[in-house]
Amino acid sequence: MSYLLKGGIIATFTAGADKPQCCKSDILVEDSTITQIAENINAGPGVEVIDCEGKWISPGMIDTHRRHIQSALTADEVHIGQLAGCLDALHSGVTTLLDHFHAATTPEHANKCLEATIKSGARVIWCPARQSGPTQVFPTLEWANDGEAAKWQMEMLRELGTKDGGKLTADGRVTLGLAYDLVGMGPVSVHQAAIEFAREIPVALITAHVVKAPRILTFRDAGLLGPDIVFSHCNCLFERTDPDDEMWEAMKEHGCAIASTPVDELGMAHGRPVAMEAVRRGVKCGLGADCLSINGGRTHEEIDKHGLVSPRNNKHHSADAFRLATLGGAEALNMQDIIGSIEVGKKADLVVFDTDSVNLAGINDPISGITFHATNADVELVMVNGEIVKRDHKLTKVEWGPVGRELKQKAAEVRERFPPERLEALWSKWYDSNGAPVI
Incomplete structure (x- = not known):
């Protein structure tokens, strides 16, 4: 048309x-x-x-870090959750998503998620995560089946990536990426081989979480940084004010990007968002929503904390945020030409x-x-x-009514499997009555 x-x-x-x-x-x-x-x-x-x-x-707005669903779901629940999440984004004017899909725990889960993604009509860099579901959570996390999962996940990556240069739809609207949060765990050589494998395919982007730990340096020291890397959050960078700070320099030198998600970072106490500091330092940056179930945040917390007089103007303006959500996001995803x-x-x-x-x-x-x-x-x-x-x-592309009804049904089934008392029992193993982690 x-x-x-x-x-x-x-x-x-x-x-x-x-x-x-x-x-x-x-x-x-x-x-x-x-x-x-x-x-x-x-x-x-x-x-x-x-x-x-x-x-x-x-x-169209560009979300550089979003997770529509969590991993403790059936394949059919993944399908409806992914479809509803993509439609929610489109309904809000978000046309492009970097999807960190961390529930690719079986081939069926991955296929159902990709099917829903394509059906939605959104522009998506679909990044299935190279990780398996935990086989034990308490008292320690264990992944007894990770070797088996690694084999089929990497084979899936090869199969999808070599069909049409990483295009997962004929029009190129959905493309293949990789979510890789394992660097820093186990032998470095394993991660070097996995990321080299992904780049040879090649996948469009590789995304990973960085919150408070200095994982940027772990990637750097392993020789893994590059312009195809998008790090989510990077709150650890906020306090690093040295103009020649090595983490900021590594990001800029290698052309890496940051996916900043201010609302959920503040709500989850990750730390201060770094989007504007990234812009000031010339590091590629876009905005994201991450988990839409998380909300919160603070306004001018330092002013309130120290009893200072509020400034006449904010340091940053609406135009700065608008650019981060549009052209800045495209730059972070290396898609600014289209x-x-x-x-x-x-x-x-x-x-x-x-x-x-x-x-x-x-x-x-x-x-x-x-x-x-x-x-x-x-x-x-x-x-x-x-x-x-x-x-x-x-x-218009997908009618919401049937999606909404199925979503309600599947959500009720999930709540039945995970009632509040069960969730509370699980959390009590990890946190004491004061909310402190149990070591």
Whole structure:
């Protein structure tokens, strides 16, 4: 299909610009690509005109670290959880996801997850994790079947990666990556071989968690850093203020990226988010949601803690956050040539906001409006790769009703298997009555 988005207000960053561009213009989309941006474009034959008069049009948001589901689920539960999670992202205007899929514990789990991912219509770098499910949790964690899991997981990686250069869909919307959190455990040579294997395929990206431990140096010393590495969180970097700090230097030297997830990092007490410091230091960085079940955070905690006078202006602005969520995320995923901004020649991953809504009708600045005021209820239309997946505020590629009903049913089954008293008993083995870890 070809579409002409008529009369909208485009809000976008472009490479090299220190400020966003906001202007009224038409956008012509042919097949999967933006082919023209100008005022008063005439629609040719076969082009559907979409009235965007006065509405805001932004690039699709990019989530550089998301986990839709957890590992203690059946394959069917994984399928519906993954599908619902991807649809939730699209409903909110998030068109691209780096999915750290850590429940690839059986071939069936992996296949069901990939099937749901493709069905959703989202643009996804699908990163199954090279790890097995634990065979014992208490008193110590054990993975008795990890050797067997490693064999089939790496074979799956080879099979998927060599079919079409890592494209998991014909249009390239879903591509293959790898989640690898094992560096630092066991022989270094094993991890070097695994990551070398993944790069030879090659996978699009390799993602790993770094929170408080100095794992960046562990990767560096093993010779594993590179521009295809995306580290999630990196809160350990916040206190490292030395201009020549070796971890920051290693990140920049090797072109690695950070996936910063401020809301859940603050909610889980990971530490202070480092997104803006990464921008200041010239390290690639994007934003992510991580686990949507986790929420929280603090505002100006240092000001409140020390009784300081609040500053007149924040150090960072809505435009900084907007860029991190769009072009910054594309740069972190090495996809800035095809997504992240509204430019001729780029893929048509676009979001149209209803500016007549309760949330946005009184806002005249698209950047602050999208960053601070918009919710998924204000997202009127979402396009991924030139395909409309949400229109008139409703998901269109996959109908939500049946998904929602199955999700409720499966969630009830999970709650029945894991009632509060069982979860409390499990937690009591790990934490004492004051919430301190039991060593």
